[in-house]
Amino acid sequence: MVPEQYNFTAIESRWQAQWEERGTFRAVDDDPRPKLYVLQMFPYPSGDLHAGHIRNYVIGDAVARFWRMRDYNVMHPMGFDSFGLPAEQAAIDRQIQPSFWIERCVANSRRQFKRYGFSFDWSREVVTSDPAYYRWTQWLFLKFYEMGLIYRKQIEVNWCPEHGVLANDEVKEGTCWRCDSPVVRQKMEQWCMRTTQYAKRLLDGLDRLPGWTDAVRTMQRNWIGESSGTHISFAVPDIAELVPDGFAPELTVFTTRVDTIFGCTFMAIAPDHPLAEFLAQAGGTADQLQQFAADCAREALEYGVADAEDKPKRGLRLGVDCVNPFNGETLPVFATNYVVSDFGTGAVMAVPGHDTRDHAFAREYGLAIREVIVPLEGESTVDIQQEACVEKGRCVNSGPYDGLDFPAAKEQMDAWLAEQGQGGNAIQYRLRDWNMGRQRFWGAPIPMVHCDGCGWQPVPVAELPVELPDEADYSDIRVSPLANDKQWQQAKCPACGGTATRDTDTMTTFMCSAWYFLRFCDPHNEQAPFAADKVAAWLPVDYYVGGKEHAVGHLLYSRFVTQALHDAGLLKLTKADHEHKLPELADEPFRRLFNQGIVYKDGAKMSKSRGNVVSADDLAERYGADTARLFAFFGGPADQDLEWSTSGVEGCHRFLKRVWRLARAVLNGQAISDTCGDICRQAVRARHRAVAGVTEDLVNWRFNTAIAKQMEYLNELESLWQQADGTDESQAFQSALLALSQLLSPFAPHIAEELWQRLGGMGLCCDSDWPLYDPQMLVEDTVELPVQINGKVRGRITVATEAAEEDVLAAALADERVAQWLEGKQVVKRIYVPGRMVTLVVK
RNA sequence: GCCGAAGUGGCGGAAUGGCAGACGCAGCAGACUCAAAAUCUGCCGAGGGCAACCUCGUGAGGGUUCGAAUCCCUCCUUCGGCACCA
Numbered sequence A: 001m002v003p004e005q006y007n008f009t010a011i012e013s014r015w016q017a018q019w020e021e022r023g024t025f026r027a028v029d030d031d032p033r034p035k036l037y038v039l040q041m042f043p044y045p046s047g048d049l050h051a052g053h054i055r056n057y058v059i060g061d062a063v064a065r066f067w068r069m070r071d072y073n074v075m076h077p078m079g080f081d082s083f084g085l086p087a088e089q090a091a092i093d094r095q096i097q098p099s100f101w102i103e104r105c106v107a108n109s110r111r112q113f114k115r116y117g118f119s120f121d122w123s124r125e126v127v128t129s130d131p132a133y134y135r136w137t138q139w140l141f142l143k144f145y146e147m148g149l150i151y152r153k154q155i156e157v158n159w160c161p162e163h164g165v166l167a168n169d170e171v172k173e174g175t176c177w178r179c180d181s182p183v184v185r186q187k188m189e190q191w192c193m194r195t196t197q198y199a200k201r202l203l204d205g206l207d208r209l210p211g212w213t214d215a216v217r218t219m220q221r222n223w224i225g226e227s228s229g230t231h232i233s234f235a236v237p238d239i240a241e242l243v244p245d246g247f248a249p250e251l252t253v254f255t256t257r258v259d260t261i262f263g264c265t266f267m268a269i270a271p272d273h274p275l276a277e278f279l280a281q282a283g284g285t286a287d288q289l290q291q292f293a294a295d296c297a298r299e300a301l302e303y304g305v306a307d308a309e310d311k312p313k314r315g316l317r318l319g320v321d322c323v324n325p326f327n328g329e330t331l332p333v334f335a336t337n338y339v340v341s342d343f344g345t346g347a348v349m350a351v352p353g354h355d356t357r358d359h360a361f362a363r364e365y366g367l368a369i370r371e372v373i374v375p376l377e378g379e380s381t382v383d384i385q386q387e388a389c390v391e392k393g394r395c396v397n398s399g400p401y402d403g404l405d406f407p408a409a410k411e412q413m414d415a416w417l418a419e420q421g422q423g424g425n426a427i428q429y430r431l432r433d434w435n436m437g438r439q440r441f442w443g444a445p446i447p448m449v450h451c452d453g454c455g456w457q458p459v460p461v462a463e464l465p466v467e468l469p470d471e472a473d474y475s476d477i478r479v480s481p482l483a484n485d486k487q488w489q490q491a492k493c494p495a496c497g498g499t500a501t502r503d504t505d506t507m508t509t510f511m512c513s514a515w516y517f518l519r520f521c522d523p524h525n526e527q528a529p530f531a532a533d534k535v536a537a538w539l540p541v542d543y544y545v546g547g548k549e550h551a552v553g554h555l556l557y558s559r560f561v562t563q564a565l566h567d568a569g570l571l572k573l574t575k576a577d578h579e580h581k582l583p584e585l586a587d588e589p590f591r592r593l594f595n596q597g598i599v600y601k602d603g604a605k606m607s608k609s610r611g612n613v614v615s616a617d618d619l620a621e622r623y624g625a626d627t628a629r630l631f632a633f634f635g636g637p638a639d640q641d642l643e644w645s646t647s648g649v650e651g652c653h654r655f656l657k658r659v660w661r662l663a664r665a666v667l668n669g670q671a672i673s674d675t676c677g678d679i680c681r682q683a684v685r686a687r688h689r690a691v692a693g694v695t696e697d698l699v700n701w702r703f704n705t706a707i708a709k710q711m712e713y714l715n716e717l718e719s720l721w722q723q724a725d726g727t728d729e730s731q732a733f734q735s736a737l738l739a740l741s742q743l744l745s746p747f748a749p750h751i752a753e754e755l756w757q758r759l760g761g762m763g764l765c766c767d768s769d770w771p772l773y774d775p776q777m778l779v780e781d782t783v784e785l786p787v788q789i790n791g792k793v794r795g796r797i798t799v800a801t802e803a804a805e806e807d808v809l810a811a812a813l814a815d816e817r818v819a820q821w822l823e824g825k826q827v828v829k830r831i832y833v834p835g836r837m838v839t840l841v842v843k
Numbered sequence B: 001g002c003c004g005a006a007g008u009g010g011c012g013g014a015a016u017g018g019c020a021g022a023c024g025c026a027g028c029a030g031a032c033u034c035a036a037a038a039u040c041u042g043c044c045g046a047g048g049g050c051a052a053c054c055u056c057g058u059g060a061g062g063g064u065u066c067g068a069a070u071c072c073c074u075c076c077u078u079c080g081g082c083a084c085c086a
Helices: A008-022 A051-069 A086-096 A098-115 A130-148 A195-210 A212-223 A258-263 A276-283 A286-303 A355-363 A405-422 A534-539 A555-569 A616-620 A625-634 A646-668 A678-699 A703-724 A730-744 A749-758 A805-814 A814-820
Strands: A036-041 A071-077 A151-159 A165-168 A184-193 A226-235 A248-257 A266-269 A315-325 A330-336 A347-350 A423-429 A448-451 A455-458 A491-492 A498-503 A544-545 A593-596 A600-603 A782-789 A792-800 A827-833 A837-842
Touching: A008 A625, A008 A749, A036 A051, A051 A248, A051 A544, A051 A593, A051 A600, A051 A616, A051 A625, A051 A678, A071 A258, A098 A226, A098 A616, A098 A782, A130 A151, A130 A455, A130 A555, A130 A792, A195 A212, A195 A226, A195 A423, A212 A555, A226 A258, A226 A315, A226 A405, A248 A258, A248 A266, A248 A347, A248 A423, A248 A782, A258 A315, A258 A405, A266 A355, A276 A330, A286 A315, A286 A330, A286 A646, A286 A792, A315 A355, A330 A355, A347 A355, A355 A423, A405 A423, A455 A837, A616 A625, A625 A646, A625 A703, A646 A703, A646 A730, A646 A749, A678 A703, A678 A730, A730 A749, A730 A827, A782 A805, A792 A805, A805 A814, A805 A827, A805 A837, A814 A837
Parallel strands: A036 A071, A036 A544, A266 A330, A544 A593, A782 A837
Antiparallel strands: A151 A165, A151 A184, A226 A248, A226 A423, A266 A347, A315 A330, A448 A455, A448 A498, A491 A498, A782 A792, A827 A837
8 A cells, every 4th residue: 555645764775775776877898788878067075965055966877867768878976076175274273184174074075966866876985185086187297297288387376375376267356255355466486287278179179069069169168268369569669788688679560450550659568578677777666656557556456457457547657768670760668557467478569549548649659650550431420539440340550561451451461570580460369378276285296305505306207196194283373284284295306316306386276177087987997097988988978967057167178188198099988979969079178068047046146155055955854855856856957046035936846746646546446447548548648748847958958848747647637537437447557657666766756667567567777778759649639710801810620630731721700700801801921820710810 | 448248936936939837935724742843735826717718927118920928129126257357
């Protein structure tokens, strides 16, 4: 007998134990069926999962379960991105070691994941702070070092007094993304990855990723920021004696508007341009420059990033001139507050007539404004002295280039520059090299040692991992505990055997997460980060599910690492797409990308720090994991944000209780008959309709409507069961409910198993073959059609589905209500859309 | 400023050129109950009408079409990304 109550607690723990015992979700490497790699971005183990996490992970789980039932060999792994600041902060706050703290968080997160019945293959779990994992993160660092992709660079970094060095995408409006402290600029020597060397590859690769949304591809494109232009060198004879070896006495600019070169009336450079001090020295303005540079740095922080453009343009005339190579004119050089040193060459040829910023500056300092571009047709309509004209057009006052349009002028000018050795065509990227180092404890130590005699030396691979010390000393939190640990720093120089000092920086966690999807293919390998053939068996990832906050950072770094490893000959990833809809990928890791929406509660993003979380444990206790999962889907489209609502959760709980009650009633019904009456036939039709609809919705990731269709199916079955009550058709309802169990399985897997078993299904529901439908069964005998007259519905007719067009139109004209609207009118046009509607146009 | 996404009942949303509001929530009325909870049944965009029905209605305005939430143009609002990018 089926119990009266839907006891979700007992059901859920029972089936979780069953799945674990049977190893149901373990992915096998040499399974002959087609593979499907379903990856969800692994979390930072915050220690307590909330409804927002559930919403995120339920999506990939439904997809994994669905395709598993469609007989794919699905790999759906999970792990923890466990290095990083929060553990360190918790350790400081609670006076405990980060490793101890994070172990507890990982254990609890894993328990909570299991409580929700996610179909993860836990035998592949990776934890980035585990030496068995970060050993290989360090190995990859050394590999990239060997490839010449990692170098030491004196860079100006974003420095947060709390959190040390921050990446550009960790700085929000001049403040730290984690603690809101103001960020200052500081010079520091850092390990840098030459991501810019891959700028073109990373950009072009986006064209081969139709399985990504345009939004993310556009964001990456903008982030890489390719612009096509020209390099031009302006000689500065006065500094010939001053510049250090290896530097030429010239200023090189990057411009996208070389056609305006004859309108250049001064040179604008960043106050911290590499040659600025020599220029100031030559011009006798060294002291003023120092003052000006300091002012600009302070001003930049005051204004923040948001309204930098509103800043009044200021500058310092350095007192030296440079020479325009095209006409030999000498132009004054200014250090300005509007040219930044980290884009292009840090120097700009200023053309006030045709650039708004240069125009504003020229007006401020009384510099010449020259018109060198006019519209292609006719004469110029703006007063160039009042307003810059940035439109492209045709050159005037430009010597031999007069009359040329932009493409012609650029081509000829580039060619001339190249001939003179003064520049030429150039591509510039906004993307910058990737700063690998963090001055923190809780990360993978950078496997480099410094020897006074031999300089920086890589740690030999055999000595990996370079493990963190057991104890972190947080008595002085302004520096990394590693920098305080003299004993840990002691090392032997691999080159000369003398004493050396370990690098006390740890790697950015973006590096740890930039290759975990490769490790999942071969998680226990102790000889290498992964075996190429195992990666080749699983990559590329077919579905990658995660938040859009990683649209550039994580995804770009992962693509970079994959491309670089591909170039190193360590990877092959050419598996065909399981649906044969997308191109094969040569060096891209993620075939399809799905970004879920964010979960809000009370108008704010659900997060621990905001204190508006709905705890995953509370939900599971109160309603059960199945109910919570169901609402996470049902609330709206998966790619849109969701406001968490308690009453909505109750609605989903009610649905499951109704399913349970109907199953109970059907199983308690006695008579079983082979006859198939009208009600039985209707139930069968309803089943085919539900299977067809849910299948299509799952293929298209429309989970909310997939659940609505299951609710409709249940509504129909309930109403049919009421009509059938006391008759002998419970057999038909048993098969109807078996199908419902299967449809429910990707969403509410525990109740699905329970019903499946009680209804007499073979084996596990989640292992069963996804139900099929017969398209013939979706076709009804008759169909009701609306009849429109001039676009408004004026009547309804019921006709045979297969009826011929003339018969349908005749029936429409014959309809009583329609006839009324036709009185005294002339029908000028008749349209029949089969199965949809009839339209009459009258005059 | 540039790029991207979105705007539909009281609410979450459905419909992507063909009956606007599926499904759910909330609300109202009723049944069961001593009562409540749970459950079940019915109603549920606005205005008009006793009613059958009629008119209006998908951020605003225009357009294409027999027919537009859906396609095109202009504008407004909200959210996300980038930003003195030369």
